Amino acid sequence: LGHSRQMDEQDAVQQFAKALTEKQIAIPDTETSLRFLRARKYNVQQSVQMYSKNVQWRLTYNINTVLDVPDPNEAAWNALCPAFFTCDKRGRPVYIERSGTYSVPDLCKLFTRRQLSWRHVRHMEQQCRRMKDPSYQSPGNGGLSHPDLQNLPSNPEVSSHVVVMDLKGLSMKPDSRGMTLFRDALAMDQNYYPERLAHLFIINAPMVFTGLWAVIKLWIDAATRQKVHIIGKNYQAALLEEIAPEMLPMEYGGTCPLEVPQVQKWGGETCKDKGPGCESEDPLTLGDEK
Secondary structure (H helix, E strand, O other): OHHHHHHHHHHHHHHHHHHHHHOOOOOOOHHHHHHHHHHOOOOHHHHHHHHHHHHHHHHHOOHHHOOOOOOOOHHHHHHHOOOEEEEOOOOOEEEEEOHHHOOHHHHHHHOOHHHHHHHHHHHHHHHHHHHHOOOOOOOOOOOEEOHHHHHOOOOOOOOOEEEEEEOOOOOOOOOHHHHHHHHHHHHHHHHHOOOOEEEEEEEOOOOHHHHHHHHHHHHOOHHHHOOEEEOOOOOHHHHHHHOOHHHOEHHHOOOEOOOOOOOOOOOOOOOOOOOOOOOOOOOOOOOOOO
């Protein structure tokens, strides 16, 4: 069966390349081709359509260069939504955040929805760079990185990442705008970063999240839902199965003495008039494909 599947994938990649050539679109590497094919269950026509939109999106909004210039709002982002960067046992980048303590009202007061979308683009572009170079850090980017990432060799086989969202502290009455922003991020990931997610661990999930998940799971396809692990307080074993103890902070069951940064109050001015996404024209296309 393994050999048969390999042959089927090779055939699909060849058909994908042929269809792109006919449309005069540059053929991506095999790993990228397979990601788009898998996202559309090997339907070549739909995969080509999806990839074509991706190419156009990246050209229109200069996605390939978004990390070349520091975000002038970096200090505000790092105060309101800090993160910890590490890697798993396979060398895949891991992103840990204290999602439950993020203040949606504060974020929406300081940033527009479009700026929040652009921030997610920046984050995903950085994670994609880290898939090939664990030590990569974009200019001016904050967050706390595990020091051992500087010594890890690049791994061409890595093409996905792991996300850990700690919901400890989540309000019993979550702001509905948070759901909108989460849906924006999911839509962008499914349309423009297909098959980039290896695992999403949602830990310290309170009972209130059960109702939220009933809605959220309708926004993502069945294959992606299989990668989402919703766990209460007993999450340590699940994380350690993927992440080596020395790469995981002690508070999450590992042996690394570093802590995931805490959310801080931002005492500065509004950021709506500067930085990526502050322009009102040409809104960022999120896409509406499923």
